[in-house]
Amino acid sequence: xxxxxxxxxxxxxxxxxxxxxxxxxxxxxxxxxxxxxxxxxxxxxxxxxxxxxxxxxxxxxxxxxxxxxxxxxxxxxxxxxxxxxxxxxxxxxxxxxxxxxxxxxxxxxxxxxxxxxxxxxxxxxxxxxxxxxxxxxxxxxxxxxxxxxxxxxxxxxxxxxxxxxxxxxxxxxxxxxxxxxxxxxxxxxxxxxxxxxxxxxxxxxxxxxxxxxxxx
Amino acid sequence: xxxxxxxxxxxxxxxxxxxxxxxxxxxxxxxxxxxxxxxxxxxxxxxxxxxxxxxxxxxxxxxxxxxxxxxxxxxxxxxxxxxxxxxxxxxxxxxxxxxxxxxxxxxxxxxxxxxxxxxxxxxxxxxxxxxxxxxxxxxxxxxxxxxxxxxxxxxxxxxxxxxxxxxxxxxxxxxxxxxxxxxxxxxxxxxxxxxxxxxxxxxxxxxxxxxxxxxx
Numbered sequence: 001x002x003x004x005x006x007x008x009x010x011x012x013x014x015x016x017x018x019x020x021x022x023x024x025x026x027x028x029x030x031x032x033x034x035x036x037x038x039x040x041x042x043x044x045x046x047x048x049x050x051x052x053x054x055x056x057x058x059x060x061x062x063x064x065x066x067x068x069x070x071x072x073x074x075x076x077x078x079x080x081x082x083x084x085x086x087x088x089x090x091x092x093x094x095x096x097x098x099x100x101x102x103x104x105x106x107x108x109x110x111x112x113x114x115x116x117x118x119x120x121x122x123x124x125x126x127x128x129x130x131x132x133x134x135x136x137x138x139x140x141x142x143x144x145x146x147x148x149x150x151x152x153x154x155x156x157x158x159x160x161x162x163x164x165x166x167x168x169x170x171x172x173x174x175x176x177x178x179x180x181x182x183x184x185x186x187x188x189x190x191x192x193x194x195x196x197x198x199x200x201x202x203x204x205x206x207x208x209x210x211x212x213x214x215x216x
Numbered sequence: 217x218x219x220x221x222x223x224x225x226x227x228x229x230x231x232x233x234x235x236x237x238x239x240x241x242x243x244x245x246x247x248x249x250x251x252x253x254x255x256x257x258x259x260x261x262x263x264x265x266x267x268x269x270x271x272x273x274x275x276x277x278x279x280x281x282x283x284x285x286x287x288x289x290x291x292x293x294x295x296x297x298x299x300x301x302x303x304x305x306x307x308x309x310x311x312x313x314x315x316x317x318x319x320x321x322x323x324x325x326x327x328x329x330x331x332x333x334x335x336x337x338x339x340x341x342x343x344x345x346x347x348x349x350x351x352x353x354x355x356x357x358x359x360x361x362x363x364x365x366x367x368x369x370x371x372x373x374x375x376x377x378x379x380x381x382x383x384x385x386x387x388x389x390x391x392x393x394x395x396x397x398x399x400x401x402x403x404x405x406x407x408x409x410x411x412x413x414x415x416x417x418x419x420x421x422x423x424x425x426x427x428x429x430x431x432x
Binding site: 075076079082083084085086087088092093095096099100102103104106107109131133134135136137138139140141144145147148169172173176177178179180181182183184185186187189192193195196197198199200202203204205206207208209210211212213 | 309
């Protein structure tokens with residue numbers, strides 16, 4: 001189905017066309033935005049000065065789930081500050097969004113939006129993902145993983161890196177994960193330690209095997 | 217719905233009762249068993265002597281996806297050799313099985329069954345899980361994770377630890393994951409290095425935060 005795509009943003013409509021899989025619309029959230037609003041930051045061990053939270057992230061800022069229309073708000077380009085993003089067409093983005101959404105309570109891609117910028121195409125200025133893994137061990141427990149954390153360079157010094165990570169931690173608590181973990185580059189260890197993550201003695205190794213892409 | 221539960225195993229029927237969520241039956245596989253059979257171990261970098269594979273794991277052995285009825289074949293007790301399993305009732309097991317199955321192409325819990333043992337209640341003698349995470353980065357790539365690897369102590373020396381890990385690696389290749397990783401205790405690093413996993417310089421840290429279970 002090919003439909004007209006437009007933004008309802010206050011920044012003015014952006015007319016685009018795109019294929020939406022299933023009954024997806026541009027206003028689709030990846031998960032219920034009410035969850036972010038109700039996170040109780042009074043229980044958050046990460047400390048802010050001045051105090052901010054996911055519900056009150058500061059003037060002109062909003063923390064919310066990824067929306068399908070964030071493709072046009074610079075979400076993919078923001079990821080490019082993190083790593084190689086490769087080619088991500090509009091259709092590929094929508095397909096991946098829809099595939100994530102088909103997995104109940106699994107993907108919590110969360111963004112920070114600058115709601116007052118004149119630069120609509122770069123208004124997603126922070127992002128991080130909680131992925132929840134269901135297990136049998138520990139009484140059918142759930143484990144959280146923090147993935148793909150990035151904040152736009154030009155927004156440094158506003159506690160937004162801390163804020164997006166704290167939001168993911170509080171989401172993991174909200175869904176009763178028994179732990180949350182991340183794979184961490186050496187240079188980022190102090191940052192994550194300051195937020196409460198630890199290198200557990202004897203069990204802090206992440207091992208990797210790169211796989212051939214043409215193996216099929 | 218409460219229905220009669222029985223095993224069709226050659227070891228004789230085991231009559232149990234249990235609640236099956238949705239239309240689940242005891243013969244339900246977590247994923248298509250044909251996938252395991254078609255894995256091409258001639259492309260596998262893990263070497264075996266004598267040669268075995270997921271399709272030909274040796275006399276009296278079978279590698280296959282987890283089945284709902286594996287609750288009665290000792291799957292949960294086997295996990296107890298790995299870590300604290302807590303309380304896992306039959307109903308909780310079935311619910312978790314059904315929840316995993318609702319996530320398309322995500323959970324590949326794979327087991328080794330001893331098909332000739334007289335000890336039906338302990339016939340699941342090895343297990344490991346591939347969890348696939350869908351990403352936006354790297355051109356909407358997929359990342360594999362190796363989780364919860366365990367082989368029954370009494371079956372050592374039969375290459376079954378290598379076999380179950382190699383099966384998970386080949387599954388990750390089958391689903392075009394660009395990498396597979398695992399969190400690894402210090403003492404297990406040599407084993408996983410021998411299978412092709414590496415500690416990547418500057419990026420081999422797994423950081424963890426334990427979360428309060430009563431946070432809601």
